[in-house]
Amino acid sequence: MGSSAGPPVAAPGIEAPDVELTDISKRFGATEVLRGIDLTVGRGELVCLLGPSGCGKTTLLRILAGLVQPDAGRVRIRGRDVTGVPAYERQLGLVFQSYALFPHMTVRDNVAFGLDARGIRGPEAGRRIARVLELVHLGGLDRRYPRQLSGGQQQRVALARALVLNPDVLLLDEPLSNLDARLRQEVRDEIRALQQETGITTVLVTHDQEEALTMSDRIVVLRAGVIVQSGRPLDVYGAPRDLFVAGFLGDANTLRGRVDPGGDGVVFVTSCGLVVGLDASRAGAAGPAAILLVRPEAIEIGRGAAAPVGAFAGVATVVRYRGATVDLGVRLDTGDELRVLKTLPGYQDVRPNERIWVRWDVRDGVLLPDETART
Amino acid sequence: MTTARAWVLLLPATLFLVVGFAGPIVFLGWTSLSVKDGGFGLEQYRRFLLDPFYRGFLTETVVISLVTTAVCVVLAYPLAYQLARTGARARSVLLMLLIAPLMIGDVVRGYGWLIALGDYGVLNQLLLSAGLVAKPIRLIFTPTGVVIGLVQVLLPFMVLPLAAAIGAIPVDLEEAALSLGARQGRIFRKVLLPLTRPGLAAGVVIVFALAMGSFAIPMFLGGVRVKIVGPLVFQQAMLTADWPFAAAISSVLFATSLLLLVAYTWLGGGARRGLEVVGR
Numbered sequence: 001m002g003s004s005a006g007p008p009v010a011a012p013g014i015e016a017p018d019v020e021l022t023d024i025s026k027r028f029g030a031t032e033v034l035r036g037i038d039l040t041v042g043r044g045e046l047v048c049l050l051g052p053s054g055c056g057k058t059t060l061l062r063i064l065a066g067l068v069q070p071d072a073g074r075v076r077i078r079g080r081d082v083t084g085v086p087a088y089e090r091q092l093g094l095v096f097q098s099y100a101l102f103p104h105m106t107v108r109d110n111v112a113f114g115l116d117a118r119g120i121r122g123p124e125a126g127r128r129i130a131r132v133l134e135l136v137h138l139g140g141l142d143r144r145y146p147r148q149l150s151g152g153q154q155q156r157v158a159l160a161r162a163l164v165l166n167p168d169v170l171l172l173d174e175p176l177s178n179l180d181a182r183l184r185q186e187v188r189d190e191i192r193a194l195q196q197e198t199g200i201t202t203v204l205v206t207h208d209q210e211e212a213l214t215m216s217d218r219i220v221v222l223r224a225g226v227i228v229q230s231g232r233p234l235d236v237y238g239a240p241r242d243l244f245v246a247g248f249l250g251d252a253n254t255l256r257g258r259v260d261p262g263g264d265g266v267v268f269v270t271s272c273g274l275v276v277g278l279d280a281s282r283a284g285a286a287g288p289a290a291i292l293l294v295r296p297e298a299i300e301i302g303r304g305a306a307a308p309v310g311a312f313a314g315v316a317t318v319v320r321y322r323g324a325t326v327d328l329g330v331r332l333d334t335g336d337e338l339r340v341l342k343t344l345p346g347y348q349d350v351r352p353n354e355r356i357w358v359r360w361d362v363r364d365g366v367l368l369p370d371e372t373a374r375t
Numbered sequence: 376m377t378t379a380r381a382w383v384l385l386l387p388a389t390l391f392l393v394v395g396f397a398g399p400i401v402f403l404g405w406t407s408l409s410v411k412d413g414g415f416g417l418e419q420y421r422r423f424l425l426d427p428f429y430r431g432f433l434t435e436t437v438v439i440s441l442v443t444t445a446v447c448v449v450l451a452y453p454l455a456y457q458l459a460r461t462g463a464r465a466r467s468v469l470l471m472l473l474i475a476p477l478m479i480g481d482v483v484r485g486y487g488w489l490i491a492l493g494d495y496g497v498l499n500q501l502l503l504s505a506g507l508v509a510k511p512i513r514l515i516f517t518p519t520g521v522v523i524g525l526v527q528v529l530l531p532f533m534v535l536p537l538a539a540a541i542g543a544i545p546v547d548l549e550e551a552a553l554s555l556g557a558r559q560g561r562i563f564r565k566v567l568l569p570l571t572r573p574g575l576a577a578g579v580v581i582v583f584a585l586a587m588g589s590f591a592i593p594m595f596l597g598g599v600r601v602k603i604v605g606p607l608v609f610q611q612a613m614l615t616a617d618w619p620f621a622a623a624i625s626s627v628l629f630a631t632s633l634l635l636l637v638a639y640t641w642l643g644g645g646a647r648r649g650l651e652v653v654g655r
Contacts (some may be wrong), residue, residue, distance in 0.1 A: 066554070088553050100550070117555055117557045117561055154539055
């Protein structure tokens, strides 16, 4: 494998990242699945590949695993160029969405499979199997067959089977999608705890925003085969780069309008005529036609017709009580519609059609270029 | 109500089996026990099993059937894998190619092989002109020729249950094995083979039974030199008109097949599971 096509393996003195993908492209027939993907994952980092189905995230994981060969680009793991190296020669732990446990083997034999393939047998294998089964809390179930286990237990066998080989990188393909909602939360926390405990570099593929937000050190959002945004969950959520990311990660109010640099301070004027103050440091980024994005939970509300300074008056159109939270629809007097999410303590009992006012911190407004207006 | 309806639906097949299968077997057994001067005895069986000339037919048939079955297993796995793992469109083409020979009768195929494998047939002409052999190699009227013919006729019956069994195994399992460090050989031995055992059992049962009872292919490719039971029965029944002897030979053939298959399924774990795979 020559590495002439890519950049140098690592700068001197700097440890190579565990995963380094450079300019990966892949097409299946006429469909371009991935285009120019660059991605590095540092030692011990948990990176989430997030996107809707068909965005290429699973193909990217399979390229990393060696199950699919990229049309172009290089794959490096721990500094070693493994592009073209078959899956069985990569030191990776892969956990499938379906778990892919061998149905004719016991838990123990499933876990022993990879060790056996590497020539590790006897007491050494026994020790490692016992240790990993302890780690995933499956001690005592080693004689069971997969069909005798619950979904959560099967998931942990799949994890144990991958971890027992001390892989360079752990790859998880939609690890929670086959579990029911209550178990999902439990297993999510378990996987995260396990990952922190073992310090194993992990790449996780998911279409579930909550999974991505709660588990990852870094989220990589993919759309149509391209990385749209990459960053810490808080940063991606707080400052989405475009409407797609904003809509995919949580809910967002989108106000279309233009940036008006005149007068005292930069303001945003919505198409309905609402004038909103802008955080001056962010205002320069967008062109005249823009979208102002405000998260529903960032909006403060108050009852009564008299709006304080800086607040906007309107009417509550919908009040949806959801237990711990209340979901409100608000129509401002200018005609702009907003969604507001309030948590219960401190929430004032708003009735439908009641006059209320809303306001938000200018720093919570994210200005995005309006791509539909530009074209 | 439902059970009654189920019985009504089961009746035609049951009747057909009783009249067309169980009946003749009883009749066969009855005939085989009759003695020349009237009365009953095991004379026909003694004649077949104690005379080395006739017994040779039974052993050669068993050996040829076993070899045919083994060759079919080896050839069928790659074919079945390809069939099970390709896309839907390619699969229907492959399936068509696999099934197409079944639409041509055994007799036609027997003639075909005779032309292909004959002393101056297509194969020998090719070998001679290529200078690979000095004189034609003898294939027809040899056990090898019969095995070649039988394998060609019976291969689909091995491929189909195996393909069904492989198709039922998620690709994920193979990929998981790959990612765990297993190469193709290990994946076959540790994952595919154990999980396709029911399909394999079904294929073995069908191919072996059909080989044991084969008639047209050994008739053309075996001639008088290869001793196969099927043509012997035909000869005794139709040419010599020795019905009791033909019945006894048939009964022994039937019993031998049954015995070997029962032994196999006992050892190999489950004809019932195997047949379930075929039924899927």
